[in-house]
Amino acid sequence: MIYFILFWTLINYLCLNVNSFVRVPLQRDHYASLEKSINAKENAGNINGTVTALKLKYGERSSGFIGTISIGTPKNEQVFNMVIDISNTALWVISSECTTEICRNHNVYTYEWSKTYESNDRFKSIKDGKDKLLGLGAKDVVQIGSVSVKSVPFYLVKDLPIDFLLEKTYDGRLGLSLPINDDDETILETMINQGTLEWNLFSLYINRTKEPNFTYSGGELMLGGWNTKYFNPDDIDYIPLSKPGKWQFTIDRITSAENTTGVWCKSGCEATVSSTYQFIEGPAKEIKAIYQYIGASIDFPLLPPNTPIVKCNQINQLPPIKFHINKKEYILESTDYVVQTGNPEYCLMALIIADNSSDPWKIGYRFLSKYYTIFNASEKKIAFANLK
Numbered sequence: 001m002i003y004f005i006l007f008w009t010l011i012n013y014l015c016l017n018v019n020s021f022v023r024v025p026l027q028r029d030h031y032a033s034l035e036k037s038i039n040a041k042e043n044a045g046n047i048n049g050t051v052t053a054l055k056l057k058y059g060e061r062s063s064g065f066i067g068t069i070s071i072g073t074p075k076n077e078q079v080f081n082m083v084i085d086i087s088n089t090a091l092w093v094i095s096s097e098c099t100t101e102i103c104r105n106h107n108v109y110t111y112e113w114s115k116t117y118e119s120n121d122r123f124k125s126i127k128d129g130k131d132k133l134l135g136l137g138a139k140d141v142v143q144i145g146s147v148s149v150k151s152v153p154f155y156l157v158k159d160l161p162i163d164f165l166l167e168k169t170y171d172g173r174l175g176l177s178l179p180i181n182d183d184d185e186t187i188l189e190t191m192i193n194q195g196t197l198e199w200n201l202f203s204l205y206i207n208r209t210k211e212p213n214f215t216y217s218g219g220e221l222m223l224g225g226w227n228t229k230y231f232n233p234d235d236i237d238y239i240p241l242s243k244p245g246k247w248q249f250t251i252d253r254i255t256s257a258e259n260t261t262g263v264w265c266k267s268g269c270e271a272t273v274s275s276t277y278q279f280i281e282g283p284a285k286e287i288k289a290i291y292q293y294i295g296a297s298i299d300f301p302l303l304p305p306n307t308p309i310v311k312c313n314q315i316n317q318l319p320p321i322k323f324h325i326n327k328k329e330y331i332l333e334s335t336d337y338v339v340q341t342g343n344p345e346y347c348l349m350a351l352i353i354a355d356n357s358s359d360p361w362k363i364g365y366r367f368l369s370k371y372y373t374i375f376n377a378s379e380k381k382i383a384f385a386n387l388k
Contacts, residue, residue: 049198051225052145056206058216059083059169064276064365065206065219066170070143071154072114080107082174084221086204086247086275086375089179089186090126091142092135093172095156102162107171109156116141118151124184126155128173129276131164133157142187144174147223149196152187176202178377180245188377197224200378204275205230205387206369216369231372231385238374238381239326247375247382248272248360252324254286262293262319270360273373273382277364279350280337283357294318296349308349310338315347323367330384336370 056065064083070076071093080093094103096110111117120137127133135155142152157172179189192200203226206219220227239249251269256262264286281287288306291298295318296308303309310318318334339348350366371384 049195049224050147051198052147052223053227054145054221054223056084056219056221058218063168063170065216065221067144067174067221069174071109071152072111072140073116075141075143075148078107078109078113080109080171081169082172083170084176084204084275085173086176086273088127088173088175089177089184089188089245090124090135090155090173090175091152091187092126092128092133092155092157094160095136095158097156097158098160103160111138111140111156114140116150120153124155126157128164131161134159144223147191147196149187149191149194152190153185154187176375177247178241178245178380191223192377199224201225201374201376203227203372203374204368205372206365208369216365226372226374229388231387233385235385236374236383237326237328237385238376238379238383241380241382242270244380246272249325249382251361252327254290255322255324256293256319264289265361271363272360273363273368275365275368277362278366279352279362279364280367281352281354281359281362281364283359283361284353285357287351287353290321290351291349294349300346306353308351309346310349312340312343312345312347315340321351325384330367330371332367332370336366339366 054067054069056067059066064085066081067084068079069082070079072078082093093109094106096108098108111119118139120139122137124135124137125132126135135157137153138156139151139153142149142154175186176188177186179186185193188202191197202224203222204219205222205227207217209215209217220230226233242248242250248270251265251271253266253268254264269282269286284306288298291308294310295314296310298306298308300307300309315334315338318338320334321332321337323330323332337350339350341348350364354362368384370387372387374383374385376382
């Protein structure tokens with residue numbers, strides 16, 4: 001991804017202290033009472049369903065947010081640190097058949113240790129970021145918080161790129177994208193079919209520090225409900241999804257100040273959300289127009305072309321950027337879309353040119369961390385609610 005090239009080159013150039021971006025403290029154990037009623041227009045929830053919270057920590061190397069689950073019986077005997085990925089359907093973990101020295105620094109799944117393991121013997125190619133992995137199918141009980149899900153399809157991976165094992169701190173990936181029309185049942189689909197959750201939705205809260213420099217210190221994944229500690233349910237305005245099998249929706253337009261030049265995505269554009277990517281990606285034409293409007297430099301010496309730089313002392317003078325979605329404005333202030341890297345003079349914009357301009361906009365957790373996000377699988381809707 002161009003993100004890694006631009007971002008890490010910038011860090012090296014500006015002598016960034018990387019530790020400021022990889023703090024991983026756990027969230028506090030206190031939780032507010034859960035909201036039981038989702039919407040007066042919706043049907044009643046599952047009578048025997050459960051609502052559970054999973055504490056998240058911020059993963060190193062910008063891998064996103066990591067939560068702990070267990071796979072197999074007895075429960076909590078085989079525990080894994082999993083990246084929470086709302087853009088992916090796959091659930092996979094490292095297999096005990098990975099015998100390299102580096103694998104021993106990760107938690108691995110041993111099927112002989114589980115009484116509920118079911119073999120599948122089906123191989124599948126799994127995309128994990130820029131890597132393509134080969135997984136062997138299996139089924140077992142998955143425990144997420146207080147939720148126990150039976151016969152969940154997942155994949156065991158034994159061959160991993162050496163750089164993955166050296167750089168990544170997680171043991172697998174928990175995909176929470178919507179089910180797609182193929183032969184693979186996702187864990188989200190399994191939970192829905194088994195009536196595991198009180199409501200067939202999940203929600204995400206990302207905790208970030210305040211100005212002058214946002215860093216991420218964890219979050220919370222709520223399965224089956226939401227946590228009113230972080231937002232007011234009256235602020236929920238559901239956005240209909242525009243494509244089956246993805247958390248994808250339509251942006252009506254993007255604007256800034258009230259004039260004719262600060263308008264982009266004029267005819268509407270498609271967007272997806274990502275919990276494993278920090279920035280906001282869009283097509284070159286639109287993003288470059290925003291750079292020009294903001295006054296960002298993309299010809300900074302010694303940096304790759306199109307690396308967007310602004311003067312740090314001008315951040316508070318930069319205009320807001322407004323995403324108009326389903327007749328509602330979602331506003332990013334300049335402090336939301338500018339990354340302060342530690343260099344007192346130059347800062348990086350969090351709006352990046354996509355590798356492929358035909359792809360939907362990718363809305364990363366720089367945006368998501370400003371809102372409480374609800375993913376409603378039953379209604380095929382998503383919502384961004386203002387944080388308290």
